[in-house]
Amino acid sequence: xxxxxxxxxxxxxxxxxxxxxxxxxxxxxxxxxxxxxxxxxxxxxxxxxxxxxxxxxxxxxxxxxxxxxxxxxxxxxxxxxxxxxxxxxxxxxxxxxxxxxxxxxxxxxxxxxxxxxxxxxxxxxxxxxxxxxxxxxxxxxxxxxxxxxxxxxxxxxxxxxxxxxxxxxxxxxxxxxxxxxxxxxxxxxxxxxxxxxxxxxxxxxxxxxxxxxxxxxxxxxxxxxxxxxxxxxxxxxxxxxxxxxxxxxxxxxxxxxxxxxxxxxxxxxxxxxxxxxxxxxxxxxxxxxxxxxxxxxxxxxxxxxxxxxxxxxxxxxxxxxxxxxxxxxxxxxxxxxxxxxxxxxxxxxxxxxxxxxxxxxxxxxxxxxxxxxxxxxxxxxxxxxxxxxxxxxxxxxxxxxxxxx
Numbered sequence: 001x002x003x004x005x006x007x008x009x010x011x012x013x014x015x016x017x018x019x020x021x022x023x024x025x026x027x028x029x030x031x032x033x034x035x036x037x038x039x040x041x042x043x044x045x046x047x048x049x050x051x052x053x054x055x056x057x058x059x060x061x062x063x064x065x066x067x068x069x070x071x072x073x074x075x076x077x078x079x080x081x082x083x084x085x086x087x088x089x090x091x092x093x094x095x096x097x098x099x100x101x102x103x104x105x106x107x108x109x110x111x112x113x114x115x116x117x118x119x120x121x122x123x124x125x126x127x128x129x130x131x132x133x134x135x136x137x138x139x140x141x142x143x144x145x146x147x148x149x150x151x152x153x154x155x156x157x158x159x160x161x162x163x164x165x166x167x168x169x170x171x172x173x174x175x176x177x178x179x180x181x182x183x184x185x186x187x188x189x190x191x192x193x194x195x196x197x198x199x200x201x202x203x204x205x206x207x208x209x210x211x212x213x214x215x216x217x218x219x220x221x222x223x224x225x226x227x228x229x230x231x232x233x234x235x236x237x238x239x240x241x242x243x244x245x246x247x248x249x250x251x252x253x254x255x256x257x258x259x260x261x262x263x264x265x266x267x268x269x270x271x272x273x274x275x276x277x278x279x280x281x282x283x284x285x286x287x288x289x290x291x292x293x294x295x296x297x298x299x300x301x302x303x304x305x306x307x308x309x310x311x312x313x314x315x316x317x318x319x320x321x322x323x324x325x326x327x328x329x330x331x332x333x334x335x336x337x338x339x340x341x342x343x344x345x346x347x348x349x350x351x352x353x354x355x356x357x358x359x360x361x362x363x364x365x366x367x368x369x370x371x372x373x374x375x376x377x378x379x380x381x382x383x384x385x386x387x388x389x390x391x392x393x394x395x396x397x398x399x400x401x402x403x404x405x
Contacts, residue, residue, distance in 0.1 A: 001130065003171040004034035007041075007140065007162035010051060011179040012236040013082050014044035021236050023089060025177065026135065028239075030095070034172070035130045037165060039140040040086060041158040042078025050081045052141075068113035072142075072152045076101070079139035079158070087137050097135040100125065102151075103144035105136075105165065109151045116151035118143060118160070121168040138165065156217025163220040167227040174229060176216055177236040182243030183208065183215050185265045185403040190394050193404040197264065199244045199251050204264045204348050207380045211344040212267035221245070248348070262356060263347035263401040266394050270387055272342060273320035274303075274372060276335040277327065278310040286332060287311040293326040303342060303375060303384060312373060314340065314384065340372060341390035344382050345397055351378040363400035369393050 006029065008022050029036055046053035055074050059066055066074070083099045090097040106122035129136045140158025143151050153160050159176060166174040183205065184194040200208070202225035209218040215233050224231050230250065234242030244254065279286045287306045294301050294315075299322060303314040310332075315323045317338060327334050350356045357374075360381060364371055369392060373384040385393050398404065 001127075002034050003037060003130070003166075003169045004029050004032075005037045005039060005162050005166040005169070005171045005174040006177065007039040007158055007175065008086075008177045008236065009158065009179070010041045010044050010048075012177050013040060013086070014048055018236060019086070019089060022086065022177070023093060025175075025236070026090065026095070027093075030135075036135045037126060037130070037169065037171070038086065038135060038137045039158055039162040039165065040079055040082040040137060041140050043082050043085075050078045052078050054078075069149055072113045072150050075152050076139065076142045076150045079141055083137045083139045090135060090137075095135055096133065097137055098129050099137045099139070100129075101139045102142035102161070103148065105138045106168075107143035107161070107164070109143035109145060109153070111145045111147075111149065111151065113149075113151055115154035116143060116145075118153070118164050121164060123165065123168045126165070126169065154219075156220070159217040159220035160223065163224040163229065163231065166229050166231075167223060171229065174224065174231045175242075176220075176231060176233045178215060178233065179236065180215065181235045181238060181240055182233045183213070183245075183265070186394055186398045187213075187268070190268075190391050191266075191398045191404075194398070195404050197243050199246070199254070200264060201248050201251060201348050202245060203379055204346060205245045207344070207346045207377075208265055208267050211342065211346065211380065211382070212269040213265070215243075216245075261347060262349045262353055263345055263403065265346050265403065266398050266401075267344045267346060268390055268394050269342045269344075270390055271317040272302075272314045272340040272384070272387075273317050273323075274312065274314050274337040274340050274384060275320075275323060275327075276310065276312045276337075278333045278335075279308070280332065289330055290327065290332070293330065294323065297322055297326045299323050299326070303373060303382060305373065305375065314342070314373075337372065339387040340384050341387040341393075342382055342384055343390060343393045343397065344380050345401070346380045348379050350381070357381060359400055360397065363396050364393060367392055367396045369396070 044051040087097045109116035140161040186194040188194045206221045231245040305312040369389045
């Protein structure tokens with residue numbers, strides 16, 4: 001059985017015109033003799049009637065006093081509306097379809113409401129419906145506990161549903177449909193000549209997703225990568241094949257060429273605060289106490305540099321006040337630098353290639369951009385800059401590495 005999983009995001013379902021494109025993609029896949037599993041998100045964005053943020057706003061206007069369990073119950077409504085709407089449209093086109101919610105699709109999660117993790121998937125009911133020649137529509141972003149409570153998988157959870165089902169069903173490929181033509185070398189809203197990429201490796205897309213690119217959720221990539229399941233990131237509004245995401249070995253076979261590029265793309269994360277905590281005299285355990293305090297207050301930390309002088313790291317600006325409050329009882333000298341942004345240069349071919357960092361520093365110095373902090377891995381170099389310099393930094397580095405060529 002050739003199985004294709006197609007995931008359609010909120011913008012893909014938010015209008016009559018968009019839904020026509022969705023149906024056409026489904027028809028083309030059926031002509032190609034695929035058995036189809038469709039994963040849907042809630043329709044639209046904040047302000048649209050059934051969008052996830054609109055549902056949250058509704059709760060806020062009506063007491064704003066739901067436990068995480070009940071909050072997940074209302075958040076599951078948006079995907080249900082999307083799924084039954086699409087089912088009705090397909091039936092009207094004489095395409096037999098059936099809708100399953102997360103639990104009916106066999107997705108069992110833990111009870112971490114709002115950001116649940118998938119424990120297991122039993123896809124038998126989906127397989128039975130596929131054998132009946134039906135298109136199976138699954139509500140994304142959700143599952144259920146062993147006690148049958150609704151759970152949601154966190155923001156971007158529909159991507160996670162799609163790749164997890166793809167693995168469980170031994171699908172041939174997963175198509176993630178969005179409102180852009182695949183993965184680009186940079187955010188096209190910032191870099192006008194950002195170039196679509198025909199292919200990227202799992203490692204590259206994982207780093208792009210973790211460091212600001214919005215095309216796919218990192219958890220979804222990690223699930224696909226573990227099972228070596230190819231993913232395509234495509235536009236709902238065109239017939240293009242988009243960007244193929246696969247292992248390096250699979251891409252070499254697919255493209256029949258040697259994949260040799262140092263830098264793949266530039267990503268960014270705005271609205272960060274840099275915290276510098278200095279050791280007191282005779283103190284050598286500062287980092288231990290600092291990061292325990294952050295963990296106790298459930299504050300996510302990033303861009304960590306530990307050195308004999310102390311520790312430097314970043315938090316989201318929304319967490320900065322709480323972070324400073326958590327550090328105050330420790331008695332350390334803390335310097336806070338707000339309105340920062342992380343800009344990342346990402347490429348699977350940069351490992352052990354001399355000159356990449358020199359080019360980054362040269363480009364930013366020529367643009368009069370101050371580097372507040374830097375770090376690197378085998379596929380990524382990060383620089384922290386003032387947020388007012390973020391757009392120029394992204395454009396400068398995109399041009400420096402000739403990514404539009």
